[in-house]
Amino acid sequence: MERRVNARPRLIVIGGDAAGMSAASQARRLRGVEDLEILALERGPHTSYSACGIPYLVGKTVPSPEELISRDPATFRRDHGIDVRTSTEAEEIDLDRRTVTVRGAGEKAREEPFDQLMVATGAVPVRPDLPGMDAPGVFGVQTLSDGIAVRDFVDTERPGTAVVVGGGYIGLEMAEAFVQRGMRVHLVEAAPEPMTTLDPGMGRLVRDALVKMGVEVHLDEPVTGIETASDGRARAVVTERASYRTDIVVLGLGVRPGSDLARAAGIEIGPTGGVAVDARMRTSAEGVWAAGDCVQSLHRVSQESVSIALGTHANKQGRVAGTNIGGGYARFGGVLGTAISKVCGLEVARTGLNEREAERAGFEFETAALESTTRAGYYPGAATMTLKLLAERRSRRLLGAQIVGWENAGKRIDVLAAALWNSMSVEDVAAMDLGYAPPFSPVWDPVLITARKLAESM
Amino acid sequence: MERRVNARPRLIVIGGDAAGMSAASQARRLRGVEDLEILALERGPHTSYSACGIPYLVGKTVPSPEELISRDPATFRRDHGIDVRTSTEAEEIDLDRRTVTVRGAGEKAREEPFDQLMVATGAVPVRPDLPGMDAPGVFGVQTLSDGIAVRDFVDTERPGTAVVVGGGYIGLEMAEAFVQRGMRVHLVEAAPEPMTTLDPGMGRLVRDALVKMGVEVHLDEPVTGIETASDGRARAVVTERASYRTDIVVLGLGVRPGSDLARAAGIEIGPTGGVAVDARMRTSAEGVWAAGDCVQSLHRVSQESVSIALGTHANKQGRVAGTNIGGGYARFGGVLGTAISKVCGLEVARTGLNEREAERAGFEFETAALESTTRAGYYPGAATMTLKLLAERRSRRLLGAQIVGWENAGKRIDVLAAALWNSMSVEDVAAMDLGYAPPFSPVWDPVLITARKLAESM
Numbered sequence: 072m073e074r075r076v077n078a079r080p081r082l083i084v085i086g087g088d089a090a091g092m093s094a095a096s097q098a099r100r101l102r103g104v105e106d107l108e109i110l111a112l113e114r115g116p117h118t119s120y121s122a123c124g125i126p127y128l129v130g131k132t133v134p135s136p137e138e139l140i141s142r143d144p145a146t147f148r149r150d151h152g153i154d155v156r157t158s159t160e161a162e163e164i165d166l167d168r169r170t171v172t173v174r175g176a177g178e179k180a181r182e183e184p185f186d187q188l189m190v191a192t193g194a195v196p197v198r199p200d201l202p203g204m205d206a207p208g209v210f211g212v213q214t215l216s217d218g219i220a221v222r223d224f225v226d227t228e229r230p231g232t233a234v235v236v237g238g239g240y241i242g243l244e245m246a247e248a249f250v251q252r253g254m255r256v257h258l259v260e261a262a263p264e265p266m267t268t269l270d271p272g273m274g275r276l277v278r279d280a281l282v283k284m285g286v287e288v289h290l291d292e293p294v295t296g297i298e299t300a301s302d303g304r305a306r307a308v309v310t311e312r313a314s315y316r317t318d319i320v321v322l323g324l325g326v327r328p329g330s331d332l333a334r335a336a337g338i339e340i341g342p343t344g345g346v347a348v349d350a351r352m353r354t355s356a357e358g359v360w361a362a363g364d365c366v367q368s369l370h371r372v373s374q375e376s377v378s379i380a381l382g383t384h385a386n387k388q389g390r391v392a393g394t395n396i397g398g399g400y401a402r403f404g405g406v407l408g409t410a411i412s413k414v415c416g417l418e419v420a421r422t423g424l425n426e427r428e429a430e431r432a433g434f435e436f437e438t439a440a441l442e443s444t445t446r447a448g449y450y451p452g453a454a455t456m457t458l459k460l461l462a463e464r465r466s467r468r469l470l471g472a473q474i475v476g477w478e479n480a481g482k483r484i485d486v487l488a489a490a491l492w493n494s495m496s497v498e499d500v501a502a503m504d505l506g507y508a509p510p511f512s513p514v515w516d517p518v519l520i521t522a523r524k525l526a527e528s529m
Numbered sequence: 530m531e532r533r534v535n536a537r538p539r540l541i542v543i544g545g546d547a548a549g550m551s552a553a554s555q556a557r558r559l560r561g562v563e564d565l566e567i568l569a570l571e572r573g574p575h576t577s578y579s580a581c582g583i584p585y586l587v588g589k590t591v592p593s594p595e596e597l598i599s600r601d602p603a604t605f606r607r608d609h610g611i612d613v614r615t616s617t618e619a620e621e622i623d624l625d626r627r628t629v630t631v632r633g634a635g636e637k638a639r640e641e642p643f644d645q646l647m648v649a650t651g652a653v654p655v656r657p658d659l660p661g662m663d664a665p666g667v668f669g670v671q672t673l674s675d676g677i678a679v680r681d682f683v684d685t686e687r688p689g690t691a692v693v694v695g696g697g698y699i700g701l702e703m704a705e706a707f708v709q710r711g712m713r714v715h716l717v718e719a720a721p722e723p724m725t726t727l728d729p730g731m732g733r734l735v736r737d738a739l740v741k742m743g744v745e746v747h748l749d750e751p752v753t754g755i756e757t758a759s760d761g762r763a764r765a766v767v768t769e770r771a772s773y774r775t776d777i778v779v780l781g782l783g784v785r786p787g788s789d790l791a792r793a794a795g796i797e798i799g800p801t802g803g804v805a806v807d808a809r810m811r812t813s814a815e816g817v818w819a820a821g822d823c824v825q826s827l828h829r830v831s832q833e834s835v836s837i838a839l840g841t842h843a844n845k846q847g848r849v850a851g852t853n854i855g856g857g858y859a860r861f862g863g864v865l866g867t868a869i870s871k872v873c874g875l876e877v878a879r880t881g882l883n884e885r886e887a888e889r890a891g892f893e894f895e896t897a898a899l900e901s902t903t904r905a906g907y908y909p910g911a912a913t914m915t916l917k918l919l920a921e922r923r924s925r926r927l928l929g930a931q932i933v934g935w936e937n938a939g940k941r942i943d944v945l946a947a948a949l950w951n952s953m954s955v956e957d958v959a960a961m962d963l964g965y966a967p968p969f970s971p972v973w974d975p976v977l978i979t980a981r982k983l984a985e986s987m
Contacts, residue, residue, distance in 0.1 A: 089972070124907060124967050138907035371962075382972050383965045404960035411964035420964050437771075449582060451594035482940065482970070485963045489947035492961050502862035503950050504829075505943045506869035506878050507841045508698075509582050514547070514840050514942070 073137045076475075079108045082396060083159040083171050083185040085332065087113025088120065089385035090363025090392075091191030092142065095153050097393025099154035104152035107397070109148070110183060111155045112173060117215045118144050118155055119194075123382055125218035126241070129225065130248030136219050164336035165190065166356050187358045188394055190333050190346060191389065194326035194364035194380040203297030208305035209320040210242060212468030221321065227254055230318030233257070234308040238250035238293050243277070243414040246286050250415060256286045257315045259308060262441040266419060268410065269473045270426045272440065273459055276475040280417040289313065324473040328365045330380045341367040345378035350402040360396060362388035369405040372423045372470055372491055379406055382475035411481045419479030422488040423471030426463060435464040439525035443517035445479040447509035458521040460497065467496040467529060469522075486518055495524040539644040540854060541629050543619040543790065545571025546578065547843035548599065548821025548850075549649030553611050561873035562610035565855070568641060569613045572633060575673045576602050576613055581840055583676035584699070587683065588706030594677050606738065615830060617749035624814050645816045646789050648804060649847065650824035652784035652838040661755030666763035667778040669885045670699060671944035678777065683710055688776030691715070692766040694752050696723030701735070701872040704744050706760070708739035708873060714744045715773045717766055719751040724877060726868065727931045730898065731917055734933040738875040747771065751753045762785025762837035786836045787823045799825040803836035808860040818854060820846035827863040830881045830928055830949055831890040837864055867946045869939045876939030879944040881929030882919060886915055893922040901975035903937040914938035916979040918945075918955065925954040929979075937969075944976055955984040 082098055086090045095109050111118075117140060124139040133139065144155040156173075157242045162180060162335045163172040170182040191265065196211045198204055210221045224230070233249040239262035249256045256267065256280065264274030265281065281288050292310035296321060300306040328345035339355035341347040345367030348354055354361050363385035367376040386405055394401035408428075411420040429436050440459035446452060456476025462469050471489035474480055490500045502521035507514055515523075540556055542549045553567050571575075575598060582597040585727055591597065596947045602613040614631075621630040621637060627866050628640040654669045656662055668679045678963040683687070693700045696718035716723065716739065722732030723739065723746065739746050750768035755778060759766040765772045786803035795812035799805040803825030821843035825834040852859035866886075871876040887894050898917035904910055914934025920927050931946035932938055948958045958980035965972055973981075 119971065120906060121967065123965070123972075124905065127908060129969055133907050174598060183746070217679060231874070279947050308887060380966070383962070386972055389961070404957070405962075407962040409962045411966045411969050413966065413968045422962070447582065447590050449579070450585060451590060479937070479940070482937070482964060483943070485944040485961075485974075485976070486947050488962055488964070489944045489951070489953075493947070493951035493953065494959070495947075495951065498863070499950070502845070503943075504841070504863075504865040504867045504880070504946055506867050506880070506940060506946065507581070508869045508871065509579065509838070510871045511869050511876075513577065514581075514844055516975070517944075518943070 079106060080186040081108040081110065081184065081324060082187045082189060083111065083183060084189040085171065085193030086112050086193055086363070087157065087190070088122070088193060088363070089156055089382050090389035091387025092119045092147065092187060092395065093190045093386050094191065094360070094362060094393035096151055096344060098397040099151050099153060101394065101397025101399050105297065106265055107488060111153055112159045113155065113157045114160050115214055115216055116149065116157050118142060118157065120215045122213065122215065125212050126244035126248045127141040127292065128218045129222050129245065129253040132151060132251070137500070138397045139215060154294070159286065161332060164332060166336055166359070166510040187288050188360065189392060190338070190354065190359065190361040190365060191330055191363045192329040192365045194328050196322065196328045197324040199294070199324065201294065201296045203299050203305060204245065206299045206303060206305040207503045208298055209297060209322065211322050212245060213326065224319060227307060228254050228318065231255060231321045232317045233321065234259060234315050234317040235321050235323055236308060237323035237325065238320065239323060239325060240410060240412040241291070243412060244280065245321050245323055250284060250286065257289060257308070258286050259289045259292055259294060259310060260313065261291070263291050265290070268421055269419070270459065270473070273457065273473045274473050276457055277417065277419055281414070286416045289315070305490065324511040326364065326380045328367070333361065333365065341376050343367040343376050343378040351395045352388055352403060354474045360392040362392045371405040371407055373428065377406065377408065379408060380409065407488050407491050409484060411484055413481065418474065418476055418478070419475040420484035421472065422483040422484050423469070423491045425471055425473065426461065429470050434470060436461050436465060436470055437525060437529050439521055439528055441517065441524055442520040444513055445476065445519060446511060448511050450468065452478065454478050454480065456517055458483070458517050460521050460525045462497045462525055464529070467526070468494055468497060469497055469500055483518055497522045502524055517518070538644040539568065539642065539646060541641060542567065542647040542649060543629065543806060544651055544821070545576040545613055545651030546580070546649070546651060546821070548838050548847035549647060550577045550605065550816070551844050551847025552647045552649065552820060552851035552854065555848045556611055556855040558607050558609060559852065559855025559857050565634040567611045567985065569611055570617045570619050573672055573674055576600060576605065576615065578673045579945060580671065581838065583670050583673065584706045586676045586701035587680050588709040589592060589701065591711070592601045592751070594673060597673060601824050604831045606776040621926050622790060622792055624817070630987055634756065637929050645818065647850060648812065648817065648819040648823060649821045650787040650790055650823045653787045654780065655782040656780060657752070657782065658908070659754045661763060662753055664757045664761060666776070667780065668716060669757060669780050670703060671784065675744065680859065682777060685722060686776065689713060690775045690779045691779065692717060692773050692775040693779050693781055693785065694766060695781035697726065697781060697783060698868060698870045698948065699872045701870060703779050703781055705872045706737065708742060708744065715747060715766070717747045717750055717768055718745050719749070719810065721749050721870065723748070724881055725831065726883065727877070727933070731915065731933050733879055734877065734915055735772065737907055739872070742873045747773070759920060766774050773878070784822065784838045786825070790825065791819065791823070794818050799834050801825040801834050801836040805934065809853045810846055810861060818850040820850045826861070826953045829863040829865055835864065835866065837866060839868065845965065865946050865949050867942060867944055871939065874935060878932040878939040878942035880942050881927070885918065887919055887928050892918050892928055894928055895983060895987050897986055899975065899979040899982055901978060902932065902971055904969060906973050908945045908967040910936065911937050912938065914975055916975050918979050918983045919982065920955045921981055922987070925956060925984070926952055927958055928953055941976055954982045958983055
């Protein structure tokens with residue numbers, strides 16, 4: 072271990088994506104280079120990229136991977152005085168000695184001392200232990216390197232058919248990408264409807280739209296394995312009911328918090344499997360912070376801990392951690408589970424609790440769903456959208472919202488997220504003064520009219 | 530005066546548009562035909578139409594006037610048991626005798642008795658007393674009949690040039706309509722920038738966009754009169770600085786509450802000139818209700834009375850009045866001054882207080898404005914949008930928001946309206962869990978990042 076004499080305090084950041092680099096940048100903003108040394112370790116080759124942009128890279132909506140990178144390591148070094156080491160693994164955290172065991176590509180392991188430590192180890196894709204899962208031709212789509220690999224495969228191998236395993240956001244977006252590349256697409260999902268973060272009736276609308284787009288949707292079909300050809304490459308996805316010949320397989324089965332490193336160090340892990348943090352993003356260990364996909368967060372509606380892997384939370388939490396590391400004061404306000412996605416023009420969004428989640432959290436609730444239009448009915452481009460709302464009995468407090476619709480439907484989720492953030496009643500939601508003009512909304516915005524319907528039914 | 534023996538209670542509604550007919554319909558929903566007689570009087574030939582749709586009718590975005598009518602008199606009679614009389618003027622209200630003096634087209638005046646009275650007399654367009662204002666070729670655009678007249682004029686006279694007087698929402702939308710009809714368009718405004726409901730810096734962005742669209746924008750030019758040709762028709766609009774030759778003139782100078790009938794009856798009128806009502810939409814007179822453009826409303830941010838002529842308020846207030854008339858219980862929650870408009874792709878929106886309004890209401894405040902994009906910067910179709918926020922000093926409470934930007938910018942005003950509705954601080958606004966995916970937003974939504982900027986500057 073290197074000796075440091077009269078050294079500046081040193082922050083080590085493990086993980087060079089949204090949470091880690093937001094924390095590093097914010098800490099730097101508050102503490103100059105003379106006050107704080109920052110070393111950031113990133114396992115992969117890239118820093119601070121938009122993982123949410125990967126499907127658009129594959130679909131060639133976005134022409135090059137560079138466009139997804141907001142700041143590269145050289146920029147962090149030059150403009151922010153942050154020593155970023157890519158292709159460098161953090162192997163172990165020693166809380167007593169306050170060191171991280173680090174190993175660069177082709178290097179020996181070494182110990183790096185820290186005064187403060189930021190754990191931003193991200194998420195680990197769910198990859199079921201089934202035959203053929205590691206065959207060539209089977210891809211995850213979690214990191215930018217994954218995305219580049221899929222795109223290169225499509226560019227060079229010209230696959231005619233793709234199977235996407237998993238009908239959540241990433242699965243849908245990858246299905247869209249392959250449709251855009253002119254491929255035949257199977258979407259295989261174990262649940263009875265795609266988008267299990269929505270209630271089944273809303274998922275049904277997504278299914279119908281996918282089918283109309285030409286995606287072959289196979290529901291209620293858990294995957295049992297991947298069949299390989301004689302050259303070892305993936306050839307078919309096998310489910311409990313059928314087998315789908317394919318040239319490429321993409322796994323979109325979600326992620327779990329990447330908290331193994333923290334767990335091994337003895338840092339407290341919460342019931343979701345994410346690192347337990349308080350609102351200032353402090354872990355159970357003195358001077359150790361965590362943020363992003365690897366932590367658990369407070370859900371403002373259920374008041375329970377959840378782990379939701381999303382760039383928005385990672386950015387906000389990283390910034391909160393960085394402010395506190397830098398000697399400032401910031402608290403993370405919690406999450407609502409807001410999410411939005413687009414697949415071939417269909418917009419899907421949700422916030423708060425769905426029925427299953429509300430039941431699990433012990434709420435008694437009522438629901439209302441309504442089909443309306445995104446613009447005044449007579450205005451060109453008025454498209455249908457269905458909005459579903461949940462509200463608690465007695466308190467009449469809004470609990471959640473789900474949207475499935477066409478252009479300009481999805482972002483209405485934000486006004487419902489704002490309503491949830493403020494624990495509004497459905498009556499109050501229905502009363503709000505929202506923007507109206509024929510190109511933007513019917514005179515009763517879908518948000519207002521659905522809230523009114525729910526209020527009247529309670 | 531007609532005698533009524535064992536008559537049902539009778540509601541007279543004066544005004545057959547949004548507020549009046551919402552009240553009538555809602556009262557009917559709560560009280561069947563056997564319980565309540567409803568007579569609705571409308572001065573013009575149409576009921577329940579979208580006045581906001583008039584520019585789109587003129588621009589031929591909407592092909593026929595019928596599309597703007599949500600329910601015609603026959604439908605009200607047949608499906609709702611509401612006796613609607615169009616082309617019928619209410620000339621006088623007698624509160625002591627509880628009658629309305631009514632005159633149909635070509636008929637003698639008669640007195641109609643009421644038990645309850647709903648005043649929904651709408652707004653009166655501002656029409657300055659200047660030479661030539663009543664000349665043929667000068668049009669208001671307040672009623673559907675006005676809109677049809679403008680469209681017929683354009684269809685038959687094929688005017689090459691239009692002057693739109695007034696650079697507010699309706700002025701901008703009419704300018705767009707004439708541009709769409711292939712005409713040369715002058716927009717003449719007395720203020721230094723168009724859109725005086727925005728702060729000048731934001732209005733400037735609107736001006737720049739209008740100029741790029743080919744609209745000839747003349748600012749700081751109060752109109753002094755309209756020059757007529759030898760045949761009496763409007764030929765030019767004359768301002769303090771110039772004269773603009775034209776074939777048609779449209780006045781978009783705003784409206785004032787149409788409260789003269791109520792005032793003459795001795796019903797209390799508020800400082801804005803609108804009928805004074807409480808949250809249940811009761812006027813100062815027993816059993817007399819009012820709603821829509823003719824009333825004044827509570828502004829939730831300034832806590833002052835305002836008169837804002839908007840279909841959304843008219844619909845909500847009419848419904849509140851109708852619920853209360855029908856024996857139910859409802860209160861109107863007040864307004865935020867939310868408004869939105871689109872002109873040739875440019876989206877303009879605002880909510881809460883602008884700088885001038887905040888100063889007038891005695892607030893000390895800070896502002897921040899930021900240009901951002903509507904989508905992730907790398908996603909096709911990402912367009913610029915500028916968001917400006919105002920927040921109160923000390924309390925850090927959001928006071929208002931203004932948006933000028935391109936596709937998908939404007940409706941973000943709703944999340945800020947929700948924030949204002951709940952008196953959120955800018956810190957809380959910046960912390961909200963809004964929907965993010967590359968086709969919908971940068972990872973930091975413009976709403977969040979502008980709120981953060983304002984929070985950090987305070």
